[in-house]
Every structure is written in structure tokens, then in C-alpha cells.
Amino acid sequence: MTRFHKITIGIFCSGVLLTGSGAGVAFGEFSSLAYGGTEVVGETNMVTRDISREIDPEQGVWNIDGYWDTAPEVEADESIPENTVLFRITYNQAMVEPRIEETVQEDEYYDNDADTWRQTRTPALELHCYWENTDESDFQNLMEAKDKVLAGLKRGELISVVGAPHIEQVQIFYNPVNEKDLRL
Known part of the structure; x- marks a missing residue:
């Protein structure tokens, strides 16, 4: 086995190790999230x-x-x-x-x-x-939903987002x- 093969095998193994540890950290973070309920976007009166x-x-x-x-x-x-x-x-x-x-x-x-x-x-x-x-904008509702989801993630919660009800x-x-x- 040449030196080049040893280096590429080492790089490959370190990539697999980093990917595995990254997936483990991501799974750990995701597992720590709680359900935060449902949030409504759009004007409600x-x-x-x-x-x-x-x-x-x-x-x-x-x-x-x-x-x-x-x-x-x-x-x-x-x-x-x-x-x-x-x-x-x-x-x-x-x-x-x-x-x-x-x-x-x-x-x-x-x-x-x-x-x-x-x-x-x-x-x-x-x-x-x-x-x-x-005048209600779908883009405005999308941005409001994004802000609510990100705020929920900062609090450690996953939330559902729904549009304002009609009836x-x-x-x-x-x-x-x-x-x-x-x-x-």
C-alpha cells in the first residue's frame, strides 16, 4: 500500500467519523426539542x-x-x-x-x-x-411563519404554524x- 492510499483512507475514515459525530449531535439536539403547540399567522379578528x-x-x-x-x-x-x-x-x-x-x-x-x-x-x-x-400577502404570512418557527427553536420548541381561520x-x-x- 502506497503512502497516497494510506492518506486517502485516513481522510475517508476521518470524514466518516466527523459525519457520524455530527449526526449524533444533530439527533441529540433534535431529541431535546419539545412540542410548543400551534401558532396562527395572519390577522385574526x-x-x-x-x-x-x-x-x-x-x-x-x-x-x-x-x-x-x-x-x-x-x-x-x-x-x-x-x-x-x-x-x-x-x-x-x-x-x-x-x-x-x-x-x-x-x-x-x-x-x-x-x-x-x-x-x-x-x-x-x-x-x-x-x-x-x-391586501393580505402570502409572502408576509410566510415570513411571519418563519419568524415564529425560528423563535420557537430558540426556546427549544417545535411549533405548528397555521393560517388564520376564515370561519x-x-x-x-x-x-x-x-x-x-x-x-x-
């Missing part, structure tokens, strides 16, 4: 608003849909007037403005028995959210008399 809409049972069974970010809580309440649906929405006022819109959903399907196309028209109340803050909670109340007039 949560408010609760009640929006009520009247329905006409003669138009048929009303669909209630259009939820964002969360499953609704649906409850019959005798204090709600007949033919009225009350939406209680907790939302981020800095990002969205909720509106309840009355629409007609049209479905077209082929009826094999009658060998013809049929169409159904179903009235609906839909929850729509219109963006309020179009936190949707509650739908209706009079029990109208239960047969609603499809939720």
Missing part, C-alpha cells in the same frame, strides 16, 4: 353574527349548504319563528364577510324508466363568504315545525 332568512315551504324542501372550514351545528329551537332559519356564524372579520344567499339548485338527470331527461329545481340557502382583506363556527337554528321543509 373573530366576531359572531346572526343572519336570519325566511323560507317558503310551498317552494319545496330547502337545501342548506355552502359551509366553509367547519361542519355546522344544526339545532331545532322553538324560539325561532316558523318558516325562518337563523345562521349564527363566528368568522374572521379581517378576512371574510359571510352572506346567506337564496338560490335555486337545478339538477338534470336521465330517467331510464321514462327514457327522457328530467330536471329538478330545489330552493336553497347557501352560506357564502366574500373576501374582505385582499370558526356555524350554528343553524330552525323551528321544529319546519324540520320536514329543510334538508341539511
